[in-house]
Amino acid sequence: MPLPDAHRDAPTVLRLWHHAPIAAPYTWLVITAGHGHVVRRTLDCEVSPPGALGPDVSEAALPQADLKTIMGELERISICPAASSELVLDAGMYGVEIDRYPSPVVLTWAGSPPVGWEALAAWHQRTRHRLNQLLPRASGLGYEYQTGRGLSFDE
Secondary structure, eight states, X not given: OOOOOOOTTXXXXXXXXXXXXTSOOEEEEEEEETTEEEEXXXXXXXXXXXXXXXXXXXXXXXXXXXHHHHHHHHHXXXXXXXXXXXXXXXXOEEEEEEOOXXXXXXXXXXXXXXXXXXXXXXXXXHHHHHXXXXXXXXXXXXXXXXXSSOOOSOO
């Protein structure tokens, strides 16, 4: 399926991110493009290896049925915004941003999710996996390059 025209300034519907403690951060954007949606995964390399041209970016069309499932699952999650959590050092950071007018929402957590946010953390992992299924495998510039370990977006 050909990709809709995906401009850098296209409106964002949803943004997920995962910053592993020993690797560069990944971001997944669901953006409006033409009459459809595109998922864009970006590896934000802080230090690019020699010969790299910058961030590793992949894009793919996001079927409307997948977007409807993703957003439907998210809309059914209920959380306490002031949930208790533990201070965690050297843990991965996770986040989700829903860009809805007039009240955008940004939720973040480190390591284990706050009490009561387990459903959101499970949704985050399922959604990253679902979006990655649509995208090509990442190049060796990211997690593999930095750690010498196998590449996994779902950790």
